[in-house]
Amino acid sequence: DQQVKQNSPSLSVQEGRISILNCDYTNSMFDYFLWYKKYPAEGPTFLISISSIKDKNEDGRFTVFLNKSAKHLSLHIVPSQPGDSAVYFCAASAEGGSQGNLIFGKGTKLSVKP
Amino acid sequence: NAGVTQTPKFRVLKTGQSMTLLCAQDMNHEYMYWYRQDPGMGLRLIHYSVGEGTTAKGEVPDGYNVSRLKKQNFLLGLESAAPSQTSVYFCAGHRTGGYEQYFGPGTRLTVT
Numbered sequence: 001d002q003q004v005k006q007n008s009p010s011l012s013v014q015e016g017r018i019s020i021l022n023c024d025y026t027n028s029m030f031d032y033f034l035w036y037k038k039y040p041a042e043g044p045t046f047l048i049s050i051s052s053i054k055d056k057n058e059d060g061r062f063t064v065f066l067n068k069s070a071k072h073l074s075l076h077i078v079p080s081q082p083g084d085s086a087v088y089f090c091a092a093s094a095e096g097g098s099q100g101n102l103i104f105g106k107g108t109k110l111s112v113k114p
Numbered sequence: 115n116a117g118v119t120q121t122p123k124f125r126v127l128k129t130g131q132s133m134t135l136l137c138a139q140d141m142n143h144e145y146m147y148w149y150r151q152d153p154g155m156g157l158r159l160i161h162y163s164v165g166e167g168t169t170a171k172g173e174v175p176d177g178y179n180v181s182r183l184k185k186q187n188f189l190l191g192l193e194s195a196a197p198s199q200t201s202v203y204f205c206a207g208h209r210t211g212g213y214e215q216y217f218g219p220g221t222r223l224t225v226t
Contacts, residue, residue, distance in 0.1 A: 009154075032213050043118070043204050043217030044157070089156060093213055101147075101172070102215060106156035 003027045004092050006105035015114050019077040023090030023105055026071065030092040034102065035064060035075050038087045047088075048075070080112045115140050120205050120218040127195045127225045135190040135203055135221050143207030146188040147172070147215065148180060150201040157204065163188055195225045 005024045013019045023033075031052040036044035050057040050064045050073065057064050063076045077084055087109045091102040121136045137146065148160040159172030161180040169180045177199060179191045188207075192199060202222050206215040 034213060036217075041220070043206075043219045045217070046214045049214060101159060101162065102213075104157040106154060 001026070002105075003030075004090055004103050004105040006088075006090055006108050008108050009106070010109040010111070012111045012113060013080045015082055015112055016079045019075075019080045019084065019110055019112065021075040021077075021088050021090075021108050021110065023073045023075075024071060025073075025092050027092070027094060027103075028071070029094040030103075032093045033064070033066060033073050034091045034093075035062075036089040036091060036104075037084075038089065038107070044089060077110075080110075082112050082114050085110055085112045117141060118143075118205060118207055118216050118218040120203075120221050122221060123219070124222050125224070127192075127223065129196060129225060131195050132191070132193050133195065133223075134192075135205075135223075137188040137190070137205030137207075137218055139186055139188075139205075139207050139216075139218075141207065141216060142185075142209060143216070144185075144210045145215075146182065146205065146207040148178070148188065148190045149204045149206065150174065151204060151220075152201050160190065160203075195223075197225045199223065200225045 034049040035047040037047045038044040048062045066073045087107045089107045090105040118139045147162040149157040158174050163169050163182040166185040181189045202220050204220050205218040208215045
């Protein structure tokens with residue numbers, strides 16, 4: 001049973017427009033959420049995170065929104081750039097979970113077209 | 115600083131062969147993890163360690179063993195490789211109190 005779901009395997013966006021990547025979760029014990037970005041043949045790199053006590057966190061062009069009642073979070077990229085083309089993974093951690101183990105979604109491949 | 119490094123980058127094994135993947139970090143990570151990534155499956159945790167001399171099973175531990183004799187190194191072993199272990203393997207780590215894991219570049223393993 002998937003605890004972290006990214007239901008869109010891929011997303012295509014025009015350069016300069018907004019990219020919205022979605023993530024749903026089922027475990028109400030999750031208290032910290034992260035987004036990772038992965039380019040081909042490289043390891044994932046941390047992008048942005050949010051604690052469950054907040055509903056928004058912003059870092060430059062990247063904003064993560066958390067809706068706890070809906071068990072849903074989203075990553076907004078504005079404006080999108082061709083260099084943002086990558087696979088984006090949503091991840092979550094549970095309070096009291098095994099020393100910070102992360103549960104990852106399957107990823108969404110973002111393509112930003114010039 | 116080298117960060118998190120993995121050796122080797124690529125490897126081809128025959129069924130039944132054994133090998134060890136090495137993860138090394140100079141970031142003072144207390145916690146270290148081994149994941150595998152398969153197409154359409156995301157990242158799945160194999161084993162992890164919460165400190166030198168400790169190891170624990172993750173989501174998909176069967177067929178793998180690990181050791182953490184030194185804080186900076188985390189080894190992943192395959193005693194008898196199977197085609198189902200064809201995958202890309204990532205090592206990651208983080209410090210105590212931090213959630214953000216830092217990943218190595220990966221090892222692409224093919225078992226024929």
